[in-house]
Amino acid sequence: MSVRTLNSKIEYFGDRLRGIFYSWFTKKTGKGFTVAQGSILRGLSNMQIGDNIFIGYNSLINGSGGLIIEDNVLFAPEVKILTANHNYKDTAKDIIFQGSTPQPVKIGKGSWLGAGSIILPGVTIGPHCVIGAGAVVTRSIPGFSIVGGVPARIIKKIK
Numbered sequence: 001m002s003v004r005t006l007n008s009k010i011e012y013f014g015d016r017l018r019g020i021f022y023s024w025f026t027k028k029t030g031k032g033f034t035v036a037q038g039s040i041l042r043g044l045s046n047m048q049i050g051d052n053i054f055i056g057y058n059s060l061i062n063g064s065g066g067l068i069i070e071d072n073v074l075f076a077p078e079v080k081i082l083t084a085n086h087n088y089k090d091t092a093k094d095i096i097f098q099g100s101t102p103q104p105v106k107i108g109k110g111s112w113l114g115a116g117s118i119i120l121p122g123v124t125i126g127p128h129c130v131i132g133a134g135a136v137v138t139r140s141i142p143g144f145s146i147v148g149g150v151p152a153r154i155i156k157k158i159k
Contacts, residue, residue: 014037015034015035015036015037016034018034018035018036018037018039019032019033019034019035019053019055020033022035022041022044023049025044025045026044026045026047026048026049026063027044027045027046027047027048028047028048028049029047029048029049030049030050030051030052030053030071031051031052032051032052032053033049033053034053034054034055035055036054036055036056036057036058036059036077037057037058038057038058038059039055039056039057039058039059039060039061040059040060040061041055041061041062041063042060042061042062042063042064043062043063043064043065043067043083044063046063046064046065046066046067046083047061047063047067047068047069048067048068048069049069050069050070050071050072050073050109051071051072052071052072052073053069053071053072053073053075054073054074054075055075055079056074056075056076056077056078056079056115057077057078058077058078059075059077059078059079059080059081060079060080060081061079061080061081062081062082062083062084063081063083064083064084064100064102065083065084065100065101065102065103065104065105065121066083066102066103066104066105067081067083067104067105067106067107068104068105068106068107069106069107070106070107070108070109070110070111070127071109071110072109072110073107073108073109073110073111073112073113074111074112074113075113076112076113076114076115076116076117076133077115077116078115078116079113079114079115079116079117079118079119080117080118080119081105081107081118081119082105082118082119082120082121083102083103083104083105083121084100084101084102084103084121085100085101085103085121086098086099086100087099087100087101101121102121103121103122104121104122105119105121105122105123105124106123106124106125107119107125108124108125108126108127108128108129108143109127109128110127110128111125111126111127111128111129111130111131112129112130112131113131114130114131114132114133114134114135115133115134116133116134117131117132117133117134117135117136117137117152118135118136118137119131119137120136120137120138122140123137123138123139123140123141124140124141125137125140125141126140126141126142126143126144126145127143127144128143128144128158129141129143129144129145129146129147130145130146130147130158131147131148131152132146132147132148132149132152132155133148134148134150135147135148135149135150135152136149136150136151136152137151137152138151138152139151141154142154144157144158144159145157145158146158
């Protein structure tokens with residue numbers, strides 16, 4: 001066995017252990033939850049994680065406002081999911097003291113979130129979607145769509 005193969009197996013084992021550890025604190029977690037090195041998950045008690053989920057390196061997943069990830073979803077490196085927005089309308093208070101408004105996010109079955117993509121609060125991504133690298137998803141996406149850009153828009157439908 002080569003050193004490269006051994007390193008890959010050790011890294012994968014660590015990723016699986018991270019998934020098991022995080023699953024202790026989520027609302028629900030399916031089998032095969034894998035979290036790559038450098039990823040940060042917050043608001044675990046408001047997350048529902050399906051089967052066969054892979055969170056790529058250095059991702060930031062904040063489930064404080066509610067997050068559902070259905071089965072077989074792949075996150076590339078550095079994906080960000082946000083589930084709450086800061087309040088800012090009270091001009092008598094600084095924004096830091098105004099709290100936040102939770103807005104749940106749902107990621108549909110069989111989807112792929114490309115490297116560096118950002119999913120903003122209140123978004124639902126339908127099943128079998130591809131979110132392009134660097135896309136900023138500001139509104140819900142119907143199933144079987146390929147989206148990209150800032151803000152993300154539908155580029156193509158998957159037939």
